[in-house]
């Protein structure tokens with residue numbers, strides 16, 4: 001069977017590394033040459049996501065299409081919804097909802113989930129009164145990642161200042177959100193199979209630095225009841241799309257209550273611990289789900305930590321990582337990106353153990 005993926009970054013790379021040993025051929029399409037996915041053997045088509053002819057050629061080469069990047073242009077997703085030549089997992093509708101923060105939070109509310117209060121801000125709606133209490137976070141409606149395109153607005157004056165510049169650039173739509181003073185951030189990584197079965201290891205706890213994921217701690221140190229509730233919400237979300245594959249769902253915890261923040265219709269950075277949790281990785285499960293296999297039965301993940309390695313002080317981080325590798329509880333996953341830049345995710349390191357057991361140097365990676 002031939003798997004094709006739109007996008008060619010590290011998520012595609014790690015899917016490819018699971019797919020090939022299972023006997024699948026792996027293809028990727030993206031505008032980038034020498035991509036992380038291509039470097040581990042994915043057969044690459046370099047093309048924009050909206051070239052109809054390149055897309056049709058790509059579909060002719062594969063049996064099943066998936067995604068490792070969620071910001072695929074909507075016309076391409078509409079085309080994929082309507083074509084019959086290739087099965088597409090997850091359903092393009094999940095990406096259409098995930099890439100628009102207003103549609104996404106509206107969908108969450110329809111399912112009965114708690115979210116931050118929100119308001120769809122456009123040139124027109126900016127004339128209306130907004131009943132959300134300050135402080136706010138204003139996020140670009142689309143294309144945000146790692147906290148990019150977000151500003152904190154503390155009062156009316158700052159909001160008025162924001163309005164003077166907010167509609168001059170290409171981002172003419174925003175989502176205003178109430179700031180949730182959360183105690184913890186967690187996520188659920190879940191894989192739904194074609195027969196409707198779900199595999200989920202339970203919540204992972206996440207810490208961000210400068211709005212970028214820094215550390216994930218599995219299992220999350222939260223009450224059992226909250227963990228079960230988060231799994232139930234993520235399952236309900238997956239079912240609402242008839243989702244097939246792996247997805248990541250992000251939550252805030254405030255006063256023992258879950259607030260749904262956002263979801264990613266693909267394997268997720270906070271799920272990288274699964275590669276070394278001594279059970280099945282999120283990428284393996286994704287590949288097995290989209291190719292029509294049934295879930296594994298013996299799923300027993302062990303405590304694991306994941307630390308992101310950014311491009312900021314990459315050489316020093318690599319030195320440290322190599323030191324840590326002398327202990328076989330550490331595993332290094334580098335993405336083979338061409339250039340290291342500040343804030344760019346270059347790789348991650350997993351530790352098979354707990355925060356109490358980890359070498360303090362791990363936190364300096």
Ligand code: ATP
Nearest residue numbers: 116137144145146147148177178179180208211262
């Ligand atoms: P990523 O792609 O890294 O998940 P993103 O750019 O899509 O990020 P969010 O996940 O919505 O955006 O926000 C990034 C981080 O900013 C969150 O993990 C959280 O720490 C903080 N944040 C976002 N929204 C809120 C909110 N309403 N209240 C408090 N903190 C928030």
Ligand code: MG
Nearest residue numbers: 146250261262
């Ligand atoms: Mg997020």
